[in-house]
Amino acid sequence: MVIMATASPAPHSPPKHTNGEHNCHPSVLSTGGNDDGGGIPVVDFDVLVNGTADERSQAVRDLGRACEDWGFFMVSNHGVPEDLKEAMLEACKELFSLPDEEKAEHLETEPMAPIRIGSGFYSVVDGARYWRNYLKMFAHPELHCPEKPAKLRDVAAEYSAKTRDLLLQLAKAISGSLGLDGGRISEALNFDACFQILVGNHYPAYTGPGDLGVGLPAHSDHGLLTLLFQDGSVDGLQVEHDGEWHLAKPLPGAFFVIAGDQLEIVSNGRYKAAVHRAVVGGEQERMSFVSMISPSMDTVVEPVPELALEGRGMEFRGVRYRDYMAYQQSNKLEAKEALNIARVRHTTDRVEQVD
Ligand SMILES: O=C(O)CCC(=O)C(=O)O
């Protein structure tokens, strides 16, 4: 069975709640829901911030291991209310079901536009067709939001504030897990003015050839950390780990956290950005919602020098985040290809940049 990108047109049907099992590629390991036996690691956020000193130290170590081994984990007991997550998805569904005339201003805008509504079916970036509709909104330092549906702005403002707070606290703990001061990564990345983006993904019911289609091809995210949840029990997110694809099945209420390219750069390659993809299949449509934090657009991101001193030299050169994001968003999504613009290749007698 082959997972296919397809050129067929696809319906823009309004999303509805779905339940039930999702077809998955036979070579994909079903995982999640526990932290043993090769499952996706789980970090209990409440313990991470409110535990005893010993519990917190252990949680930070576990977090570090999750970032090192997977670049991908679940966070439970995170404090973001379920009804806020649901309201965020509902507002997104309403937006996707509006007629195109009502979204025209933001449809298929250029890759760095603060609001983009689009569809993988019309992808101008790489000519491929993906089974996906999306809404992208810059959310911080300023929230950019379509006027319709009317409820979207308030919900997005609250959701972005709550998830930003969570992501910044995770960044602090991750900084600690690297043996750095908790504020070190925030300082290096100018997080007082962090950049945040919200993305709603809608994968319509699949009517293309074969059993499965590509919703979003294998990629790593361009930011520092991505927080993701999906609607109901329709799975489709897969993460690469040790050369295998794992189906990411969430624990009830938990978020997925995905290490992005800027974490790989700032940690000098100690933590790897996770390659992931979304597959679609069958009658069931799927939705997911992403909140991502990144350095401010003007920050030149490079490894924290303390980490470069651990005998491995600087593995990345400094790249302004705005340029990095523009490059990643304007080119074909191909696993971690974008990181090569920042990677330094070490050879025995000289150091060169990879172009
Ligand atoms: O829909 C998903 O589960 C994955 C979405 C994703 O990877 C993204 O929006 O960057």
Ligand SMILES: [Fe+2]
């Ligand atoms: Fe992603």
